[in-house]
Amino acid sequence: MNSFGTKFRLSIFGESHGNSIGVVLDGVPAGITLCEQDFEADLSRRRAGKKGTTPRVEPDQPHIVSGVFDGYTTGAPIAILFNNTNTRSKDYSLFRESPRPGHADLTASIKHNNYNDIRGGGHFSGRITLCLVAAGVVAKKMLPPAVRINAGLVELAGEKAGEGDWGEALSSAMRDGDSIGGVVECKCMNLPIGLGEPFFDSVESLISHLAFSIPGIRGIEFGDGFNASRMRGSEHNDCYINRKGETATNHAGGVNGGITNGNPVIFRIAVKPTSSITKGQETFNFISDRVEEFHVPGRHDACIALRVPVIAESIAAIAFANLI
């Protein structure tokens, strides 16, 4: 189903090329200041228009439909709507004939007996992550004021931050009509100790559940992550250094037994290279009944990882808003 959360619940709706997309937020306490301008900073970080992102640029103007009165949340559900303005649906008419490799065109069509709205990926579009960011803006306001959540790209096309020439990696892929992936890291600081449940709602369970809602995510790791599997216990264990639970190291990424230990919660998510590339690929053609060369029409991101950091922050905030 298209909703998440128990204490702070978001229900999303909308399609890439429909009139509008939106989200309903339930469980937001009354008395939080909220206006449409509050969304601009985070929405602009997700917005396309920079090098390596799609030329489809949407204004992403939020409309608060309910749940806010005189500038404050009321305790009632908050519905936020975004109109889609820059759509070119003719681009997508052929995706039932030639399902795009790496996309949900085929799986969604089979799941929904071809009734799915296939224009621009429909409900499966990355555009729906706009709703996650909007929810994240509200979730951040629900957390204690000291909490800081910051995410950034730490690896692009296999080059680590500060080590590789990201501009050239991007340019090269764009020249080739191809796409690249990346790794995004998110740090959550000053969280209270004790958030999370042992079974089944550990901090990592909630964050990963949300992370894999983002289209194009292939992996997630916390603290030392996969490297932890190559360490010895004596290297990986974090020594407590005081009664506040601070640890000398943070190999665990701020979580013990699924519960925050007060140290920074750190996770990384692997973003695949965009599936839609202008370079020719092969796919099965349902009319000709054979594999054929295929060029994805339309406008695409060469690297969606560039737009993911603010989404990573948002899902972290959503997870913690459910645990506080």
Place this chain on the structure above:
Amino acid sequence: MNSFGTKFRLSIFGESHGNSIGVVLDGVPAGITLCEQDFEADLSRRRAGKKGTTPRVEPDQPHIVSGVFDGYTTGAPIAILFNNTNTRSKDYSLFRESPRPGHADLTASIKHNNYNDIRGGGHFSGRITLCLVAAGVVAKKMLPPAVRINAGLVELAGEKAGEGDWGEALSSAMRDGDSIGGVVECKCMNLPIGLGEPFFDSVESLISHLAFSIPGIRGIEFGDGFNASRMRGSEHNDCYINRKGETATNHAGGVNGGITNGNPVIFRIAVKPTSSITKGQETFNFISDRVEEFHVPGRHDACIALRVPVIAESIAAIAFANLI
């Protein structure tokens, strides 16, 4: 909360050193054959007793308390109980004084105001994964008969299967009173196309949610996983080769847009080295009010990854039983 699932819901309870642990399974259709012997094969794969696992060996005899009549499931909830027999609680009396590094001793104590049952990790113990395996046995019976789910250890202490000397890696860690981690891979074959929901209940979301319920998991990846972030779209995309949705490659790990595409669903989970090691470590002592050398008493696994494959299969089966 300690339950998971909507169509197939499991609710777990119990503590490592209490009288018994158990699980209630709801949503199991009527008419499935089920008896206590059905659990033995999977339970024995999880059981300790082999090299590198704890000397605490439990018989793990399941008691089906309800929901089965004349050898068939009835459609009512199935409660399964396991008695704890081999407990040595005196070992654990000092963990409030010296919380074990890498364990939930401190986080659980703070979360529950010191009322948590700290004996053997209490409700946070790896012993509770017994309930996941029991649930997995039933979940596997709920899936179409063609479905095959197989997991195995593919990396131990950083050595890949077939490449390194795992026996020596294990012996060496045991000699040092230390522990090692590993990576477990799970393959799920012959799944129907169309399982999973775009937002928020993708196949990856449900599996990862469950995976991070297993104590000691640090990461999860699907298909090419983190490597996907280092590939180009033209390399990572899987070409469809027929109208059944089969793909020439399986970089995506059998999932497009959160929905199974009929190809094998493949995921890997990173298991950290066991936190409990006999080798000396430092931790904060709440009586002396300073960091002190500390030796974890009791009996431990040198490598919990050895016991994780059947748990990985179980969570996959549980996830799919919720999506079918």
Place this chain on the structure above:
Amino acid sequence: MNSFGTKFRLSIFGESHGNSIGVVLDGVPAGITLCEQDFEADLSRRRAGKKGTTPRVEPDQPHIVSGVFDGYTTGAPIAILFNNTNTRSKDYSLFRESPRPGHADLTASIKHNNYNDIRGGGHFSGRITLCLVAAGVVAKKMLPPAVRINAGLVELAGEKAGEGDWGEALSSAMRDGDSIGGVVECKCMNLPIGLGEPFFDSVESLISHLAFSIPGIRGIEFGDGFNASRMRGSEHNDCYINRKGETATNHAGGVNGGITNGNPVIFRIAVKPTSSITKGQETFNFISDRVEEFHVPGRHDACIALRVPVIAESIAAIAFANLI
């Protein structure tokens, strides 16, 4: 929280005097015909404008925002929006000073620290039942085609249908600036046998849960209802007359053990007299700090029971759509 259902989930939002109200429907299968005209018949039955209902008449034009493509449901969430057009918010400025007897003015203000939108009752307004009716229209389409759900007023101001002069009862109350209540009965025919769960999701549990979401409901009974408590078992039991489960009588109202038995499901709900009356009443004044005479300003229904039958049908359809 403001959502209901597991298989068919509705999430409602909006306030009486906000810009719009709406509902998100999740779990609707793909391939059902749906357009905005489909809502008109049921919406018009709920609409005010007839004798005994409020002079605030809204056009109640539904806007399908998502989840429908080329005239069919897509399997994605369906969001439906209704703009509020006929609002007079100045009427409601004094309800924090003088909370209206029988209304949620005071409880909502205390619950939400005075941040609640009090205009027209805000999120607590009967106007929100518009969303239930819209959800009911879709739910009815999800049920097997043979199913018939019909509700009507069977008692008004204590006068049973066909026995009392309802027109005069209504006129008399209106002349006095007062209000009256009534009883609505709903019959659901041709339901399959076997809907409902023993614990806790019996047919009666789901229907009553929804019924008490309708503002102004004071009671609900199934089959013989409260009269059953005055009968003997030999009178109340329904004899099965064939292997299809048909019964000679239907004292149980079509449900045995919480599960439909194939006979008509019949329930009645008691609707209180409208709280808002023009006749003077007393209430506590938070400025003067004492009980004072008070006249509710604004436009009101003299009898909300007149508008409830279609809502009763809607909640029945919503409940059954969750059980099928």
Place this chain on the structure above:
Amino acid sequence: MNSFGTKFRLSIFGESHGNSIGVVLDGVPAGITLCEQDFEADLSRRRAGKKGTTPRVEPDQPHIVSGVFDGYTTGAPIAILFNNTNTRSKDYSLFRESPRPGHADLTASIKHNNYNDIRGGGHFSGRITLCLVAAGVVAKKMLPPAVRINAGLVELAGEKAGEGDWGEALSSAMRDGDSIGGVVECKCMNLPIGLGEPFFDSVESLISHLAFSIPGIRGIEFGDGFNASRMRGSEHNDCYINRKGETATNHAGGVNGGITNGNPVIFRIAVKPTSSITKGQETFNFISDRVEEFHVPGRHDACIALRVPVIAESIAAIAFANLI
């Protein structure tokens, strides 16, 4: 499904004639005193053995399996088990042949393809209400200490308390091998203002959802209930008399807009006459393929309403524990 609640969740399991029945309670805060003796007072009020109740008397000894350590709740799930001791399963062998009128024999068999455990009603038995009472004992401990919840029988076989001769009504029904029903009223005092959610989790919604989980309930009403539908608004409205929200009258039964207003929450539930009667009845015989005279064998309550008051208190406590 067989669980209820979000903040305080109970999951029940077991069958009337199985080895044991039980309940898992999740969401109970750590630090509440709890021992097996705490259950005796309420369990004994539900226990059979008095005039008008079944001769099957069970000791109802609770076994706390988990979640309690050193006399205090730990914050982990609490599992409570009751062994069934006094079962006579041979009595029930014929209920697939002749489904008992008023019972779930037929609906459960059709729903579960005859795999249901039909002995003693299986999972549909009134015996499962034992779990509700056990959960209620814990729920009562989760409420503020000032809260008082008291229920009693206010009507038996149509005779109101203090007006009719209940002893004779019961004797007369027993002489005839018949059964009688009754009405139970529950009052909940000293509740905080503000409990309940407008849509869909009103106080009345949660209580009625639980009430209709009790076998044999036909109706529920709050405050004036069905009588409210026969009153005028000017009679039914409760005047607020001070800033604490106290009202001069309590026609609403302590709830406005689904939210407690601080006045006593009062509800009544209608209990049908026991379905199982020794007097002859007719039912369809699936072997002979015709309607036949039928005598229900076994031991029965002449009036289950006698045992319902403590169950009514329990469900009220469970509902409020979810709202606090």
